[in-house]
Amino acid sequence: MKVNIQTLMDNVQCYATVRELRWPEGRECPFCTSKKVIKRGCDDKEPARQRYECKECGKRFDDLTGTIFVGHHQPLKVWILCLYFMGLNLSNKQISAELELDRTDVQKMTTHFRYDPTNWAGRDSDACQCPPGNHQAIDKIHCVTWNFGLHR
Numbered sequence: 001m002k003v004n005i006q007t008l009m010d011n012v013q014c015y016a017t018v019r020e021l022r023w024p025e026g027r028e029c030p031f032c033t034s035k036k037v038i039k040r041g042c043d044d045k046e047p048a049r050q051r052y053e054c055k056e057c058g059k060r061f062d063d064l065t066g067t068i069f070v071g072h073h074q075p076l077k078v079w080i081l082c083l084y085f086m087g088l089n090l091s092n093k094q095i096s097a098e099l100e101l102d103r104t105d106v107q108k109m110t111t112h113f114r115y116d117p118t119n120w121a122g123r124d125s126d127a128c129q130c131p132p133g134n135h136q137a138i139d140k141i142h143c144v145t146w147n148f149g150l151h152r
């Protein structure tokens with residue numbers, strides 16, 4: 001039997017981790033920063049992805065709105081694994097083998113992580129918890145993986 005790392009990863013836990021990192025003091029509207037936020041069901045494709053509505057400005061958002069993970073068809077756990085492997089300096093080829101994904105898909109993901117201007121978790125860059133100076137580094141992956149506790 002061939003073990004695929006993806007099957008060992010829990011998507012629910014991935015979302016819980018993103019929520020914890022993103023909103024350490026409770027959920028907050030990414031549009032108006034109000035804390036008057038209510039749950040509004042779950043994503044159709046990813047049940048672990050919680051949706052919300054802001055009682056202040058009326059806008060809707062979910063766990064990934066405004067984060068570097070938004071707008072892609074891969075499950076969150078795949079993105080996090082991809083980041084993890086990038087932190088270990090694996091090549092696109094190696095990552096695609098580990099995740100059993102198409103090379104071009106992996107290429108898109110790694111490019112996205114390197115160049116997307118979106119902050120890693122939708123927070124202000126000042127909130128980044130990686131060491132001083134690190135955040136300005138060209139290698140943003142270092143910063144992202146640090147925040148996920150994946151840094152080594």
Ligand SMILES: [Zn+2]
Nearest residue numbers: 029032054057
């Ligand atoms: Zn709001």
